[in-house]
Amino acid sequence: MIDIHSHILPDLDDGSTSLSESLEMAREAVKQGIHKIIATPHHANGTYLNETSRVEQSVHTLNEELQLQGIPLTVYIGQEIRLYRDLLEDLDHSRIVTLNRSKYMLVEFPSSHIPNYTDELFHELGIQKITPIIAHPERNQEIKENPSRLLELIEKGGLSQVTAHSILGGFGKTIQAFSMNLCKNHLAHFLASDAHNLTNRPCVLGQAYQTLRENLGNDVADLFQQNARCVLEDHSLLKEIPVWSRRKWFKFWG
Ligand SMILES: [Fe+2]
Structure with a gap:
C-alpha cells in the first residue's frame, strides 16, 4: 500500500519529534500494510x-x-x-517540491476558507503541467458549507485527498459522513494517513481502507x-466525473 501524505520525518514540523518516533511510526505504517510513504512536512503554513x-x-x-x-518501508x-x-x-527556484x-x-x-487567488493559481499550475492535490477538503469550512466550490476546483484541474482519520470518524460524525460522500461521488481521488505521531494522529490508513x-x-x-501509484510513478490518472446534485447534497445535510 502507498501513503501519499505523512508527517513521518523527524523534527521538521508538528509531526514526528525524533528519529526513534519516526522509526516507530514506520513500524506502525508497515503493520497497516504500507510499504511506500511520501513524506510531506508542512511548508509555508505560517509556522x-x-x-x-x-x-x-x-x-x-x-x-x-x-x-x-530492517524495516521494509521506503x-x-x-x-x-x-x-x-x-x-x-x-x-521555479526548486524551493518547493512536488x-x-x-x-x-x-x-x-487554511481551515476556514479557500484563498481568493486559488482558481488563478490552479490555472497557472495547469499551464506548468502541475496537478494540485487538495489535502483534506473535508476539514475546510468553506467546502463544508458549499461543496460546489470543491467541484469547481476539480473541474479546474485539481484532485482531492481525504484523510484516513476522517473516514474512521476521528474528527466527528459530520466530517465522517461528508468524507464518505466525497469518496462516493468522485469528489475525492485519494485516501492518505496524514499521520503525525503514535498517539492522537497515528497511521490508520489500513483501517480506513477497510471501512x-x-x-x-x-x-x-x-x-x-x-x-x-500513479502519483508515486508520475503517471496520469483516470479522473472519474464527479457526481453532483445540489438537491441531493442538501437532502444529505438535511
Ligand atoms: Fe498533513
Whole structure:
C-alpha cells in the first residue's frame, strides 16, 4: 500500500519529534500494510518552512536508518504546501517540491476558507503541467458549507485527498459522513494517513481502507490505491466525473 501524505520525518514540523518516533511510526505504517510513504512536512503554513533541500536530507537519513533497522518501508520526498501567491516563483527556484518530484503537488488551504487567488493559481499550475492535490477538503469550512466550490476546483484541474482519520470518524460524525460522500461521488481521488505521531494522529490508513471497502465496495478503494501509484510513478490518472446534485447534497445535510 502507498501513503501519499505523512508527517513521518523527524523534527521538521508538528509531526514526528525524533528519529526513534519516526522509526516507530514506520513500524506502525508497515503493520497497516504500507510499504511506500511520501513524506510531506508542512511548508509555508505560517509556522513551518521546510524547503526542498532540507526535506531531501531528512528523507535520505530516514531511509538509511530504515534499512539499518530492517524495516521494509521506503520514504519518498514531498511537501504539504500551504497555498501562497509566490508559490510558482519558489517552484521555479526548486524551493518547493512536488510529490516524489512528479507532476502532482500536495496543497493545503487554511481551515476556514479557500484563498481568493486559488482558481488563478490552479490555472497557472495547469499551464506548468502541475496537478494540485487538495489535502483534506473535508476539514475546510468553506467546502463544508458549499461543496460546489470543491467541484469547481476539480473541474479546474485539481484532485482531492481525504484523510484516513476522517473516514474512521476521528474528527466527528459530520466530517465522517461528508468524507464518505466525497469518496462516493468522485469528489475525492485519494485516501492518505496524514499521520503525525503514535498517539492522537497515528497511521490508520489500513483501517480506513477497510471501512471504505465495507461502505463503498472494492472499486473505490482499488481506484484510490491505483491513483496513489500513479502519483508515486508520475503517471496520469483516470479522473472519474464527479457526481453532483445540489438537491441531493442538501437532502444529505438535511
Ligand atoms: Fe498533513
